Amino acid sequence: MKESYFNDQKLPLVIEPNGNGKSKEALIAWLQDNKDSFYKKFYENGAVLFRGFDLDTPKDFEAVAYQTDNRLKNDYYGTSPRNIVKDTKYIYTASELPGHYPIMQHCEMSYVVQPPITLFFYCHVEPEYGGETPLCNFRKVYEQMDPKIRAEFDSKGLLTVRNYSGLENNSKFNLFELKKWNELFGTTDKAEVERQCKEQQMEYEWLDGDKLRILHRTPAAINHPLTKEKVWFNHIQVFHPTAAAIEYDYIHKTQGRAKTLFWSLFLNVMVKVKNLTTKPIDQSMNVLFGDGTPIPDSYVQHLEELIWKNLVVFPWKKNDVIAIDNFSTSHGRLPYEGKRQILVCWSA
Ligand SMILES: [Fe+2]
Incomplete structure (x- = not known):
């Protein structure tokens, strides 16, 4: 197989057929034969893109x-609306959020007790416009952070807040509201x-209007389970109330x-209004310092600057499969228009 990179970020490693077979079987055989060197490169780079193979169906992807x-x-305890793909056991639509919604960089479900280990995306239908899935090396984000800010995050830790709508709520895709709690837990x-909250070590609180608040206490960074490198590992740049406005500027x-x-x-206007009228703990999603105090907007600005500095954006090609080391590398989505179908699965 041919190996290359898009740029000097060395993310992702691109693996393409070199003439000796581009079938699913050829790729699987190559993965079996090159196990050790493949995983070494995978963890070094943080993501591998398989491009140019005959992976025509979600089952091939699986x-x-x-x-x-x-x-x-x-199982899925995240915030995106997702649907399982017919005839597969593990394949979901990546996100049913409307195309203009920004999905900021994140390591999948960073706030849960056992986040996914490897994430896989598959391009079933190429986006007509935009819709890239940019990647970012979150080891670099941690390393390049202003040492004072980093020390504050390290010492205080984080409190991630999610407020889920009650069963009576019928508004669809409100930017400032999460799906209903029964959709998250699959039960009313x-x-x-x-029981599920306790099992997942999530603190919970039933609120007026049948709403459900879920809290997660985590550090801001983790040590990679295999390489032991420090990695920025949280959802501030997704859940913080000003994050979407800063992201849209970029x-x-x-x-x-x-x-x-x-x-x-x-x-920018909506976020200002929302922040003036809603307490930090009552925002549909938020990440606070572990002591419950809000994270300053300037810190989120700093973080987004680092993320965009290290961001790798590349267009999807039909039948692309990308494998991402969720404990070192984040992903997101740029706005898109027209057709686009990206599928996802993950290991845990
Ligand atoms: Fe995601």
Whole structure:
């Protein structure tokens, strides 16, 4: 197989057929034969992109993902609306959030007790416009952070807050509201929800209007389970109330369309209004310092600057499969228009 990089970030490592077979079987056989060197490179680089192979169906994707990591799972405690793909056991749509929604860089489910280990994305339908899945080396983000800010995060730790709507809520895709709690837990039985919360070591609180608050206490950074490197590992840049507005400023600089200008201005106003009228703990999502105090906007600005400095953006090609080391490398989504179908699975 041919190995290359898009740029000097060395993320992802691109693996393409070199003439001796581009079938699913050829790729799987190559993975079996090159196990040790493959995993060494995978953990060094943080992500590997398989491009140019005949992986035409979600089942082909599932087979390659399973060969790469046979610990695939199908439980999900994240915030994105997702649907399972027919005829597969582990494959989901990546996110049903509307195309103009920004999905900021994150390591998947960083706030839960056992986050996914390897994440896989598959391009079933190439985006018509935008819709890239940028990657970022979160080891570099931690390393390059202002030492004072980093020390504050390290000493205080984090409190991640999610406030889920009650069962009566019928608004769809409100930017400032999460899905209903029964959609997260797959049940309307509160006792079962509480059981799952305890099992996942999540603190929970039932609020007025049948809402459910979930709290996670985590450090801001972790040691990579295998390489022991320090990694920025949390959802501040996704859940912090000002994050989406800061992100859209960068998106507008990248995509430069009238629509991105509109969303950038709109979000800046909406976020200001929301922050004036809603307490930090009552935001639909938020990340606070571990002592419950808010994280300053300037820290989020600093963080986003580092993320965009290290961000790798590359267009999807049909049948691409990317494997991401979730404990070192983040992913996100740029806004898109038209058709796009990216599928996902993960191991845990
Ligand atoms: Fe994600």
